[in-house]
Amino acid sequence: MADKERAKFASKLGVILATAGSAVGLGNVWRFPYMTGQNGGAVFILIYILCVLLLGIPCMISEFIIGRHGHANTAQAYRMIAGRSVWSLIGYMSVLTGFLITGYYAVVSGWCLQYLWASLIGHLQGDPEYFKTYFEEFSANPVKPVFCLTLIMLMTYLIVKNGIRDGIEKASKLFMPTLFILLLVIVVSSCMLPGASKGVEFLLKPDWSMITSDVFLSALGQSFYSLSIAMGCICTYASYFSRHTNLTKSAVQIGLIDSFVAILAGLMIFPAAFSVGINPDSGPSLIFITLPNVFQQAFSGLPVIGYVISFMFYALLTLAALTSLMSLVEVSTAFCEEEMHITRKEATLLVVISTSIIGVLCSFSLGAYDGLQLMGTPLFVIFDFVTGQIFLPIVGFLTCILIGWFVPHRIVRGEFTNWGTLYGGTLFHFYLLLVKYVCPICIIFIFLHQFGLI
Numbered sequence: 001m002a003d004k005e006r007a008k009f010a011s012k013l014g015v016i017l018a019t020a021g022s023a024v025g026l027g028n029v030w031r032f033p034y035m036t037g038q039n040g041g042a043v044f045i046l047i048y049i050l051c052v053l054l055l056g057i058p059c060m061i062s063e064f065i066i067g068r069h070g071h072a073n074t075a076q077a078y079r080m081i082a083g084r085s086v087w088s089l090i091g092y093m094s095v096l097t098g099f100l101i102t103g104y105y106a107v108v109s110g111w112c113l114q115y116l117w118a119s120l121i122g123h124l125q126g127d128p129e130y131f132k133t134y135f136e137e138f139s140a141n142p143v144k145p146v147f148c149l150t151l152i153m154l155m156t157y158l159i160v161k162n163g164i165r166d167g168i169e170k171a172s173k174l175f176m177p178t179l180f181i182l183l184l185v186i187v188v189s190s191c192m193l194p195g196a197s198k199g200v201e202f203l204l205k206p207d208w209s210m211i212t213s214d215v216f217l218s219a220l221g222q223s224f225y226s227l228s229i230a231m232g233c234i235c236t237y238a239s240y241f242s243r244h245t246n247l248t249k250s251a252v253q254i255g256l257i258d259s260f261v262a263i264l265a266g267l268m269i270f271p272a273a274f275s276v277g278i279n280p281d282s283g284p285s286l287i288f289i290t291l292p293n294v295f296q297q298a299f300s301g302l303p304v305i306g307y308v309i310s311f312m313f314y315a316l317l318t319l320a321a322l323t324s325l326m327s328l329v330e331v332s333t334a335f336c337e338e339e340m341h342i343t344r345k346e347a348t349l350l351v352v353i354s355t356s357i358i359g360v361l362c363s364f365s366l367g368a369y370d371g372l373q374l375m376g377t378p379l380f381v382i383f384d385f386v387t388g389q390i391f392l393p394i395v396g397f398l399t400c401i402l403i404g405w406f407v408p409h410r411i412v413r414g415e416f417t418n419w420g421t422l423y424g425g426t427l428f429h430f431y432l433l434l435v436k437y438v439c440p441i442c443i444i445f446i447f448l449h450q451f452g453l454i
Contacts, residue, residue, distance in 0.1 A: 006071050006072075006239070006240070007163055007164040007165060007240055008164070008165075008240050008241070008242050009164060009165065009169055009240050009241065009242070010165045010169060011169075012245070013173070014165075014169040014172065014173060015237075015241060015245060015250060016250065016253055016254065016257070017169075017172040017173055017176045018168055018169055018172040018237060018327075019234065019237050019250070019254050020176065020253075020254045020257040020258065021172045021175060021176050021323030021324070021326065021327065022228045022233040022234065022237060022323065022324060022326075022327030023226065023227045023228045023233075023234075023254055023257075023258045024176075024179070024257065024258055024261045024320060024323060024324075025228070025320050025321060025323065025324030026105075026108060026109075026112075026287075026317065026320055026321055026324070027222075027225055027226045028226055028258060028261045028262040028265055028320065029261070029262075029265045029287075029316065029317055029320050030265075030286060030287045030317070031222065031225075031226070032048075032222060032226065032262040032265055032266065033265050033266050033268075033269045033270070033286065034286045035218060035219075035222050036203070036266055036270075037270070037279055038218075039210070039214075039215045039218050039219070040207060040210030040211070040215055041202040041203055041205075041206075041207065041210070041270075042202070042203055042204050042205050042206040042207070043206045043207060043208065043210045043211055043215060044210075044215055044218070044219055045203070045263060045266070046206060047211075047215065047216055047219040047220075048219040048222055048223055048259070048262075049259055050219075051219050051220045051222075051223035051224075051442075052223045052227070052255050052258070052259055053255070054434060054438055054439075054442070055220065055223055055224060055434075055438070055439055055442045055443075056223045056224065056226075056227045056229065056255055056258075057251045057252060057255045058400075058431055058434040058435045058438075058439050059224070059227070059229045059230075059396055059399070059400065059435075059439055060227055060229060060234055060251040060254065060255065061247055061248060061251045061416070061431060061435075062399055062400060062403045062435055063229065063230075063234040063235040063238060063399065064234065064235075064238040064241070064247040064250070064251060064415075065081075065238075065247065065403065065412060065415040065416065066078060066081050066235050066238070066399070066403070067234065067235035067236060067237065067238025067239040067241070068238045068239060068241045068243075068245070068247070068415060069081050069411065069415050070239060071239050072239055072334075072338060073095070073236060073239065073331075073334035073335040073337070073338045073339065074091050074094050074095050074098075074232040074235045074236050074239075074331060074334070074335065075088075075091035075092045075094075075095050075335055075339065076091070076338060076339070077091060077235055077239055078090050078091025078092075078094070078235075078402075079091060081402075081407055081411070082402060082406070082407070085406075087398070087402050087406060090395060090398045090399060090402060091235075093391065093394070093395055094230060094231065094232040094235065094331075094395050094399075095232050095331055095332060095335045096391070097230065097231050097232065097387050097391040097392060097395060098231040098232035098233060098328050098331035098332060099331070099332045099351075099354075099355065100358070100383055100386070100387050100391075101231055101328060101383075101387050101388075102325065102328040102329060102332065102351075102355040102358075102359075103355045103356075103357075103358025103359045103361075103362060103383060104358070104359065104362045104380050104383040104384055104387075105321075105324065105325065105328060106149050106152065106153055106325065106355060106356065106359040107145065107149055107359050107362050107363045107366075107380060108321065109149070109152045109318070109321035109322065109324075109325055110145055110146075110147075110148030110149035110150075110151070110152050110359075110363075111138075111139065111145065111148065111288060112152075112314060112317040112318045112321050113148045113151060113152050113318055114138060114144065114145070114148045115287075115288065115292075115314045115317070116311070116314040116315055116317070116318050118134075118314075119292075119307070119310040119311040119313075119314050120311055122307065124292045124295075124296070124310055125296065126296075127293075128289075128293050131288075131289050131290075131292045131293050132285075132289050135285070135288045135289050136367075139363075139366050139367065140366055140367025140368060141367075141368065142364060142368035142369070145363045145366075146360050146363055146364075149356065149359045149360065149363060150356060152318075152321070152322065152325065153325070153352050153355070153356045153359070154352075155322065156322065156325045156326055156329050156352065157329075157348055157349065157352040159171045159326055160326055160329050160330055160333055160348045160352075161344060161345045161348040161349070163344060164240050168326055168327075168330060171323075171326065172323065172326075175319050175322065175323050176323065178319060179261075179316060179319045179320060179323070180261075182312050182313075182315060182316040182319070183261065183264050183265070183268060183316055184264070185312060186268045186309055186312055186313055186316070187264055187267045187268045189305065189309055190267065190268050190269070190270075190271040190272040190298075190309075191267060191271045193271060193272055193275040193298050193299075194275055195274060195275040195276075196271030196272070196274065196275050197271075198271075198274040198275075199270035199271035199272070199273060199274035199275065200267065200270070200271055202270055202274065203263075203266045203267060203270050213454075214449075217445060217446065217449040217454070218449075220442055220445060220446055220449075221446045221449065221450060224392075224393075224396065224442075224443065224446055225388065225392065226258060226262065227254070227255065227258055228324070228327065229392070229396055230391075230392045230393070230395035230396035230399065231328070231331070231387075231392060231395075232328075232331035232332075233324075233327040233328060233330070233331055236327070236330055236331045236334050237327065237330070239334070243418065243419075244418065244421075245418075246418065246422060247415065247416060247418075248416065248422075248427065248431070268313075269286075269291065269294075272294050272295060272298040273290075273291075273294050273298075275298050276294060276297040276298050278290065278293075278294055278297075287317065291313070292310065295309055295310045295313065296310075329348065329351055329352060329355070332347075332351040332355070333347045333348045333351050334347075336350055336351060358383070361379055362378070362379050362380040362383055363380070364379075365378035365379035365380050365381075366378050366380055389447075389450050389451070393443050393446055393447040394447075396439075396443050397440055397443040397444065397447075400435050400436070400439045400440045400443065401440060403435055404432065404435040404436030404437075404439075404440070405436060409432070412432070413428055416428050416431065
């Protein structure tokens with residue numbers, strides 16, 4: 001598609017909010033707090049921020065370069081920058097990764113929608129065992145999760161089918177400020193609870209004795225996954241950037257927003273948890289089993305406030321899930337629209353239906369139908385494992401090698417400096433050093449660590 005015919009974001013604010021919305025998802029609001037709880041609190045956060053600077057931002061800039069250079073869907077953008085070499089296959093793998101992630105991510109997004117409704121009608125009341133039973137029975141139900149999944153995918157379709165400016169950008173300008181407001185209100189409420197200072201101290205006061213190689217590698221992995229790297233989202237959004245967009249500045253701004261939201265999520269959860277004597281390190285069950293109990297206990301003296309906070313929290317989660325779903329669906333929509341030469345509405349509908357089918361199968365595998373399990377492992381878990389622990393690191397690693405070692409440096413420098421209109425110099429050489437050596441080594445460490453090899 002010619003550059004002049006391709007849609008672009010209407011404003012710099014739209015670029016930042018939409019791309020930040022892609023990065024800011026359940027990984028920030030859900031995974032980051034429990035990872036922080038399991039890995040020493042403030043020390044983990046400091047190492048995480050360092051890893052974002054050394055790994056996340058350079059990887060993001062690399063995808064920006066590929067996406068804007070091609071001004072096309074991710075697969076075509078990689079073909080254009082890699083030529084007809086085998087390296088062009090990275091783009092197809094990236095699109096496939098984003099497509100598969102969309103399916104099972106929609107399941108969790110549907111759970112958020114269900115909990116939003118449950119908090120609204122007052123069903124999130126009871127003892128810890130009640131919350132555990134509620135989640136287990138709901139996630140294993142053959143109908144309710146599928147209904148919620150279908151509803152949130154319909155919402156995503158209605159946004160993405162309208163294109164970049166009238167769909168994704170407009171939605172991002174509404175959703176992201178709302179997300180920040182909800183987050184700040186809950187943070188203030190949480191930090192005002194009796195005994196909340198212990199949670200704030202755990203989050204902001206480093207205990208240097210907690211530093212271990214495992215904490216460092218966990219922070220490294222979180223910095224890679226939380227920025228939506230290697231799943232096509234960053235590259236696809238960059239294809240809608242104008243030639244005047246400062247790629248480095250945009251990557252830094254998005255990295256800061258992403259880290260800021262993650263830290264605020266910690267300030268939202270830790271003070272409330274510590275105020276009732278619960279350490280939020282309970283892993284994936286945190287937001288659906290542990291936190292409803294935390295909010296109920298923390299605000300037991302003011303049940304109306306507890307009701308409002310619970311509702312706002314799950315509204316926040318749903319918005320975070322929706323902004324990420326928008327970007328994931330856009331990856332495959334752009335691919336189908338341009339490779340299959342169909343209209344955007346047709347492409348969006350095709351993607352939403354096909355990924356929803358994957359989502360339904362993943363949902364069924366969690367208890368409704370044992371036949372959707374492989375050696376006792378649900379299809380949901382298999383999709384999560386294959387995409388998150390195999391595909392993403394491979395795509396990220398190969399992208400760094402492609403940009404650092406095989407794409408002519410004049411092209412990389414040209415995109416990095418907006419073809420000489422921005423200062424490159426030392427900053428470009430530092431970026432190239434990171435993407436050639438530091439980032440690939442870091443990704444190898446992530447890959448080995450998650451398989452327990454180091």
